[in-house]
Amino acid sequence: MISTINSISLHGVEGFIVKIEADVQNGIPVFNMVGLPDITIKESKDRVRVAIKNSGLEFPLSRIIVNFAPAHLKKEGPHFDLPIAIGILHNIGSIKSFDTSSIAFIGELSLSGDITYTKGCLPMVLEARSKGIKEIFIPFDNINEVSSIDNIVIYPVKTLKEVVLFLNKEISINPLKISRNISRNLNFHLDFSEVKGQSFAKRAVEICASGNHNILMLGPPGGGKTMLSKRIPTILPSLTVEEAIEVTKIHSISGKCSNKSEFITIPPFREPHHTASFSAIIGGGVNPLPGEISLAHNGVLYLDELPEYKRESLEALREPMESGNIIISRAKGIYTYPSRFLLVASMNPCKCGYYGYDTINKQCRCNDYEIKNYLSKVSGPILDRIDIHISIEPISYKEINSTKNEESSISIRNRVEKVHEIQRIRFINENIKFNSEMQTSHIKKYCQISKETNNFLEDIFNNLSLSTRSLNKILKLSRTIADMDLSDSIDLNHVAEAVQYRILDRKSI
Incomplete structure (x- = not known):
């Protein structure tokens, strides 16, 4: 038998x-x-x-x-x-x-x-x-x-x-009691109230979290890029049950769920070192396992000092940033892992870190060739897939010692949750969740602008020699900013603000 x-x-x-x-x-x-x-x-x-x-x-x-x-x-x-x-x-x-x-x-x-x-x-x-x-x-x-x-x-x-x-029916075993009321512990040891000044950068980060827009922070060492980046998870809403299942599945396959772990209900924050291998970031191995981009699914992938990562690893981010999946092809078969992440990146403007941010005591020591070579480590196609790129300016001594109470992460998160709900209702019959994911048909449907705003956007397009993708990024950002203002229409001030978060589109950069 x-x-x-x-x-x-x-x-x-x-x-x-x-x-x-x-x-x-x-x-x-x-x-x-x-x-x-x-x-x-x-x-x-x-x-x-x-x-x-x-x-x-x-x-x-x-x-x-x-x-x-x-x-x-x-x-x-x-x-x-x-x-x-x-x-x-x-x-x-x-x-x-x-x-x-x-x-x-x-x-x-x-x-x-x-x-x-x-x-x-x-x-x-x-x-x-x-x-x-x-x-x-x-x-x-x-x-x-x-x-x-x-x-x-x-x-x-x-x-x-x-x-x-x-x-053999000699003993009984109680089946597991099912609970759909998963615990959502959103207590963080970091908070935005600890960040002094940087009001412009904080606004950009809130827009980033509200519309799930990829962001690049450019600035000198010690300006606050890492401090801001590591606090982004504190303003993101907790995961839904379905999202939590997706995330926990990936972490379970990777063996990263301990025997005391429950569902992962907080958006994951992954911070791979710039020396990490291609397989560690993208996924792979003898028996292909999820990489950092999949472990960051429904969460944040933070790449500090972006130009220091291996070129092949950065270029491999192109398809996942567009499709939300990574396909790993091996002789043993084809493996597909979800990788819909929010990319948060930071970088210095040159190797020494002070190009464009010279002070009396700290001046850029790099020549033109070194600056160009450093910036060219991040390709145009990758930069083109990043919605927001801003300059992080050093703050003054007066701002550091200010007694002003800065806004907490909880307060910012409450606003972000409202914007997420607006997008959930808007895209309920679409195959997307966030403004950043809109395709051409969605932009045409949800990003209609007035004649005055259109004329302004046309001047910006011509003066900055924007690409079609950059123009669409501005419209997506404008839609998110309008949602934050609880506005159904995209007005001139929304587009004007969105342009400010695209510094790499300007000819002077």
């Missing part, structure tokens, strides 16, 4: 049902696995054998063959330990007959028979539900990340012995 047990294998953030067929027959004791298992699965033979014995159960000294179907797809990961063990024990009668067609198992076994934390648990449970699985057994340490998944019965288990006793 062949025992067939269901499990899940992942390919990117998606997955497929794996039917694990176990056959135990008389013959020379041997344990073979077929169906394209990877080295991790092949090593499970010893883990499964010892775990069964240490659970007080009998391991058959027989000819054992385990097949992973469909056989043409590569299977990866140690989470097949539990279903392999269940299949063998079911085959030899240690587990009584049960309906295997609607039940799935995932979990790595320790030598003691304990079921340990498994990365990728959340997307596996979601995949099982979508394929019609009614019940699933998962490691107890993974319960927090799947606590909001409904329409499937989830049994969190700690040991192999516990699963066997439950299937």
Whole structure:
């Protein structure tokens, strides 16, 4: 008799049902696995054998063959330990007959028979539900990340012995209680009230957060670029349940959800170092995993000292910034990961950092060639995909020691949430969420302007020799600024303000 047990294998953030067929027959004791298992699965033979014995159960000294179907797809990961063990024990009668067609198992076994934390648990449970699985057994340490998944019965288990006793109806296991009321802890140790002065930059950052516009801050060292950037997550609204599921899926696949983690409800903030490899930022590896741009999905990707990053890594951001996905092609297959992030970047104007910001004590030491070479490290196509680029001017001693109470992050976030709600209603029947994502048809529909405003915009277009993309960026920014003013129409003052946040469009830069 062949025992067939269901499990899940992942390919990117998606997955497929794996039917694990176990056959135990008389013959020379041997344990073979077929169906394209990877080295991790092949090593499970010893883990499964010892775990069964240490659970007080009998391991058959027989000819054992385990097949992973469909056989043409590569299977990866140690989470097949539990279903392999269940299949063998079911085959030899240690587990009584049960309906295997609607039940799935995932979990790595320790030598003691304990079921340990498994990365990728959340997307596996979601995949099982979508394929019609009614019940699933998962490691107890993974319960927090799947606590909001409904329409499937989830049994969190700690040991192999516990699963066997439950299937034999000798004990009961309480299924996981589902809660859609996920906690949204928005307490940050950083706050915008700590930032002195910089009213222009703060306004630009609020516009950035309100319309999800990519932003580049240009200025000398110590001007406040990093300080402003790291506080952007404090003014972003918490994630919706659907967004939280998307983010937690990616972090679960990467193994970044600890056994105490719940849903990730705060927009992630990723800050890769400029020495990070191409695969670390974009994604990849022998078994392709999400990179920093995917871990920043529905959150912020902060690139400090933008020109210092490898050119190939920056250029690879082009497609994700447009499509919201990264496609990683390897010999093993094509992996697609979501990567819809808010890009926040900062850079100095030259290698020494003071070009255009000379003071009595600090003057630029770079020659024209060095300045040009430094700025050329960031290509035009990348800069063209950034909506806002502003200059961060050094603040005065008087501003630093001012006793004026600066606006808090909570106050700014309340306004940002209102603008997000305006966009949600506006784009409810569109396939976008933010003004920054508008395509030509959306701009034509939602960014209509008066004749006077059109004449002003025409002068700007001609005087600054703008590209079509730059013109569209200004209109998108104008739409966000109008939303912040709770205005249905885009007025002249909205367009005029939007132009101020595009310093790299000016001929003098």
